[in-house]
Amino acid sequence: MSPARDLLLFGIFSAAVLTMPVWLTPLGAGYPDLLQKFAIYGLFATGFNLLFGLTGYLSFGHAAFLGVGSYTAVWTFKLLGMNPIPAAIMAVVTSGLFALAIGYVSLRRSGIYFSILTLAFAQMSYNLAYSVL
Incomplete structure (x- = not known):
C-alpha cells in the first residue's frame, strides 16, 4: 500500500x-463507556505495538503502567474532585515515573531476561494493588 x-x-x-x-x-x-474502553485499550495496544514492533522487546509488564495510571486517576478524582484534566495529567506523570524506574532496571537486559524482568514487575504491581491498595 x-x-x-x-x-x-x-x-x-x-x-x-x-x-x-x-x-x-x-x-x-x-455506549460512551464502551467507546471509552475502545480508546483506552487502543492506546494500550498502540504502546505495545511501538515497543514490540519497533524494538523487538516483548514486555509482559505493559499492563502495570495502565494500572498505575488508573489508580492515580481514581485517587486524583477522590482527592481533587471529579475533574478529569488533573486526573489525566497526574496519571500520565505517575505512569511515566513508574515506567522510568522499571525501564531503568529492565532495559539493561535483552531477550528473555527483559521479558522475565517485566513479568516480575507486573506481578509485583498486581500483588501490591490487591494487597495494600
Missing part, C-alpha cells in the same frame, strides 16, 4: 470511530 492510501484509510477509520456516539445512538449502541 502507498503512504497516501494508508493516511486516507487512517482518516476514514478515525472519523468513523470519533463519530460513533452520534451515529450509533439511534441503534441503541452508542
Whole structure:
C-alpha cells in the first residue's frame, strides 16, 4: 500500500470511530463507556505495538503502567474532585515515573531476561494493588 492510501484509510477509520456516539445512538449502541474502553485499550495496544514492533522487546509488564495510571486517576478524582484534566495529567506523570524506574532496571537486559524482568514487575504491581491498595 502507498503512504497516501494508508493516511486516507487512517482518516476514514478515525472519523468513523470519533463519530460513533452520534451515529450509533439511534441503534441503541452508542455506549460512551464502551467507546471509552475502545480508546483506552487502543492506546494500550498502540504502546505495545511501538515497543514490540519497533524494538523487538516483548514486555509482559505493559499492563502495570495502565494500572498505575488508573489508580492515580481514581485517587486524583477522590482527592481533587471529579475533574478529569488533573486526573489525566497526574496519571500520565505517575505512569511515566513508574515506567522510568522499571525501564531503568529492565532495559539493561535483552531477550528473555527483559521479558522475565517485566513479568516480575507486573506481578509485583498486581500483588501490591490487591494487597495494600
